Amino acid sequence: MRRCVLFSLIALAVVSLVAAPMFAQAPVTAKPAPAAKAWTMPRTPDGKPDLQGVYSNATTVPVARPANLGAKEFYESEEEKAAIAAAAAAVAAGRAGRGGAARPAAAADPEGNGLAVHYDNGQFGLGGSSAKRVASLRTSIITGPEGRVPAMLPEAAKIIADRRAYQQAHQWDSAQNRPLAERCITWGFEGPPMMPVGYNSTLEIVQGQGYVAIVQEMIHDTRVIPTDGRPHGPAEIKRWMGDSVGHWEGDTLVVETVNYNPLVLIQGGPVSDAAKVIERFTRVDADTVQYQFTVDDPKTWVKPFSGEYNMVHIDGPVYEYACHEGNYGMANNLSGARATEKK
Amino acid sequence: MRNKLATVFAGAGMLLAVAPVRAHHAFAAEFNEKAPLKLQGVVTKWELVNPHSWIHLDVKGPDGKITSWMVEGGSPNSLFRNGFTKESLPEGTEIIVEGYQAKDGANRAVGANLTYAKDGKRLFMGGSAPGSNGDGK
Amino acid sequence: MGIQSAKMRGSWLLVGAAGAALLSLAVLPSPAQAPYKAPKTKDGKPNLNGIWQANNEANWDIRPHAAYAGPVYTLGAAYSTPAGLGVVEGGEIPYKPEAAAKQKENFTNRLKLDPEIKCYMGGVPRSTYMPYPFQIVQGTGHIMIAYEFAGAVRDINMGAPTKAPADSWMGWSNGHWEGESLVVDVTSLNDSTWFDRAGNWHSDALHVIERYTAIGPDALQYEATIDDPKVFTRQWKMSMPLYRRLEKNAQLLEYKCVEFAEEVLYGHLRKQPLQGKGDSK
Numbered sequence: 204m205r206r207c208v209l210f211s212l213i214a215l216a217v218v219s220l221v222a223a224p225m226f227a228q229a230p231v232t233a234k235p236a237p238a239a240k241a242w243t244m245p246r247t248p249d250g251k252p253d254l255q256g257v258y259s260n261a262t263t264v265p266v267a268r269p270a271n272l273g274a275k276e277f278y279e280s281e282e283e284k285a286a287i288a289a290a291a292a293a294v295a296a297g298r299a300g301r302g303g304a305a306r307p308a309a310a311a312d313p314e315g316n317g318l319a320v321h322y323d324n325g326q327f328g329l330g331g332s333s334a335k336r337v338a339s340l341r342t343s344i345i346t347g348p349e350g351r352v353p354a355m356l357p358e359a360a361k362i363i364a365d366r367r368a369y370q371q372a373h374q375w376d377s378a379q380n381r382p383l384a385e386r387c388i389t390w391g392f393e394g395p396p397m398m399p400v401g402y403n404s405t406l407e408i409v410q411g412q413g414y415v416a417i418v419q420e421m422i423h424d425t426r427v428i429p430t431d432g433r434p435h436g437p438a439e440i441k442r443w444m445g446d447s448v449g450h451w452e453g454d455t456l457v458v459e460t461v462n463y464n465p466l467v468l469i470q471g472g473p474v475s476d477a478a479k480v481i482e483r484f485t486r487v488d489a490d491t492v493q494y495q496f497t498v499d500d501p502k503t504w505v506k507p508f509s510g511e512y513n514m515v516h517i518d519g520p521v522y523e524y525a526c527h528e529g530n531y532g533m534a535n536n537l538s539g540a541r542a543t544e545k546k
Numbered sequence: 547m548r549n550k551l552a553t554v555f556a557g558a559g560m561l562l563a564v565a566p567v568r569a570h571h572a573f574a575a576e577f578n579e580k581a582p583l584k585l586q587g588v589v590t591k592w593e594l595v596n597p598h599s600w601i602h603l604d605v606k607g608p609d610g611k612i613t614s615w616m617v618e619g620g621s622p623n624s625l626f627r628n629g630f631t632k633e634s635l636p637e638g639t640e641i642i643v644e645g646y647q648a649k650d651g652a653n654r655a656v657g658a659n660l661t662y663a664k665d666g667k668r669l670f671m672g673g674s675a676p677g678s679n680g681d682g683k
Numbered sequence: 684m685g686i687q688s689a690k691m692r693g694s695w696l697l698v699g700a701a702g703a704a705l706l707s708l709a710v711l712p713s714p715a716q717a718p719y720k721a722p723k724t725k726d727g728k729p730n731l732n733g734i735w736q737a738n739n740e741a742n743w744d745i746r747p748h749a750a751y752a753g754p755v756y757t758l759g760a761a762y763s764t765p766a767g768l769g770v771v772e773g774g775e776i777p778y779k780p781e782a783a784a785k786q787k788e789n790f791t792n793r794l795k796l797d798p799e800i801k802c803y804m805g806g807v808p809r810s811t812y813m814p815y816p817f818q819i820v821q822g823t824g825h826i827m828i829a830y831e832f833a834g835a836v837r838d839i840n841m842g843a844p845t846k847a848p849a850d851s852w853m854g855w856s857n858g859h860w861e862g863e864s865l866v867v868d869v870t871s872l873n874d875s876t877w878f879d880r881a882g883n884w885h886s887d888a889l890h891v892i893e894r895y896t897a898i899g900p901d902a903l904q905y906e907a908t909i910d911d912p913k914v915f916t917r918q919w920k921m922s923m924p925l926y927r928r929l930e931k932n933a934q935l936l937e938y939k940c941v942e943f944a945e946e947v948l949y950g951h952l953r954k955q956p957l958q959g960k961g962d963s964k
Contacts (some may be wrong), residue, residue, distance in 0.1 A: 540954075
């Protein structure tokens with residue numbers, strides 16, 4: 204028992220020393236921790252760090268830190284992480300039985316989320332356990348003592364509230380009233396910042412002369428990012444994935460994105476015309492690229508927020524996710540809604 | 547460095563950093579939880595498309611009449627990553643579908659559970675790890 | 684006698700000069716005979732990086748054709764089909780008889796059937812010659828081609844060839860270099876794309892071999908060999924130049940066209956029909 208505690212303390216000390224730079228609230232300028240073993244950064248033929256490859260950015264780390272963890276940015280060990288998760292699950296299960304929302308029997312509710320009328324994700328390998336992930340002891344993707352998005356400014360919160368109110372009354376009126384993901388316009392995780400997706404959380408990086416191209420599988424969204432020092436495009440041209448330009452700072456690719464389509468949401472907040480997102484890509488070993496981001500939208504959030512996770516190399520490829528082309532669901536949903544209204 | 551451990555992580559029972567599935571698909575509007583069904587039929591076509599794959603099958607009624615159904619399943623991309631191909635569910639395979647019927651009354655269903663008629667085994671990656679999304683039994 | 688001799692001498696001089704000129708042309712290689720070679724990337728490959736665009740009428744109709752009316756008369760001349768010399772080598776697409784009949788049917792019903800109207804990805808080779816830019820990003824081991832229309836994208840595997848698990852809209856591309864040409868073998872295309880707006884079509888047996896070859900610092904020659912034994916009596920080929928977009932800060936812009944196709948696809952399922960939009964069928 205004592206050895207266990209001692210080990211945990213040592214592990215915590217080592218972890219704290221190694222991770223010290225990651226606790227900085229402004230990782231835009233923080234340098235990544237150096238690799239523990241001798242390793243040479245691979246380079247493309249024109250001498251830039253080689254970020255190329257197919258990656259999984261699937262993770263078990265939640266975007267926002269569980270409230271009960273406070274300012275704890277890292278678990279001390281896998282064991283501690285498992286114990287805390289099990290306790291939380293037990294509480295949730297208990298809550299359901301004690302007069303919480305009625306839940307269908309587990310057999311008819313494979314997702315355990317009340318959506319009984321759903322195919323079995325696990326049968327299609329979409330259940331999460333089949334995705335390759337980097338082990339991580341982070342308690343949240345969002346970094347810093349709060350580990351969650353900051354408060355929204357009242358004007359931004361009002362935009363969201365107004366949209367929600369409109370949706371209540373009109374959500375089945377037409378295809379155009381459905382969420383962007385259901386319309387197969389954007390999935391909502393492409394960003395930037397790029398966020399892990401529930402399944403098919405895969406992306407590919409290809410570097411050509413003067414450009415870094417990133418394709419995210421969901422939903423075949425491609426950014427071809429110039430690194431030739433050009434300015435952003437015209438502000439009149441709003442884009443679903445914003446307007447990205449990049450440059451190299453040492454061995455880190457720094458990408459700045461502005462001019463988002465006003466219907467885009469980042470972590471539930473509307474993206475204003477003042478929004479600026481910074482991403483930093485750094486290869487840290489043969490299999491891993493560290494991804495850091497900062498969202499700075501002074502018209503939406505009371506302060507900027509940042510996040511970090513690692514992506515791990517997988518044997519590709521990125522498979523085509525032609526969403527709109529196969530979107531029977533849109534017609535089926537609307538047809539179902541019309542049929543229900545007739546009753 | 548902590549994150550140099552690029553190991554496969556089983557993740558059983560762990561929370562996933564995901565938005566709920568309902569964020570992208572309103573199953574509640576498409577299929578009727580009050581209309582559960584069980585179909586047994588022969589595969590005529592397997593549409594390996596996104597956002598959902600569709601299995602087309604011919605179901606013979608007690609009167610011998612054949613009705614064509616289409617059954618919604620998950621994105622095939624992860625199946626591809628696990629070595630499945632379009633040859634993995636050939637035409638003529640007899641399967642059993644447990645699911646729910648379309649709200650508009652069409653011969654369309656969501657397949658909550660898919661098994662082979664010959665041995666009752668689940669299609670594709672049916673044997674999910676207990677506690678992860680997928681195995682409700 | 685003297686003047687006559689001078690003239691004669693002059694004529695002989697002219698003949699001599701002409702002869703010398705002809706001789707020099709024959710001996711030295713003319714620019715037309717030495718093929719252009721693109722500068723090489725740092726890893727020794729022809730540098731095809733850039734933003735390119737076809738500049739022809741192929742997306743309207745790949746066959747040689749005079750101008751003809753569009754399918755929506757209220758759009759008048761603006762959306763009629765301009766004349767085109769065609770991009771099909773030999774001019775004629777070698778359809779099997781029943782396939783030729785289907786093409787005519789496609790043409791008649793193109794307003795309902797053309798996948799471009801529905802914002803479906805253009806497939807290969809149509810995506811190459813849709814009138815919008817595309818970008819070649821030449822990496823090591825992979826070449827990515829990003830297209831504007833419907834945000835289509837292809838990854839060309841430059842390593843050992845691999846096989847597709849299933850069909851897709853943009854197909855499965857395995858590439859290699861043959862001298863100065865990038866050769867891409869495209870298989871596993873689905874049957875749902877067209878070659879153009881005129882209903883020229885193919886089956887899921889379509890197999891395309893593309894060749895991209897620089898013919899100048901700002902132009903490529905593009906060739907696509909078409910093989911589809913279910914539809915055509917033989918292989919055939921289309922070819923055309925592709926031109927570099929030379930504007931300062933040329934870039935691909937988004938053309939996620941789903942929003943423009945939703946009324947066509949789902950308008951009939953609206954809760955309330957749209958006012959003043961005419962026949963939504």
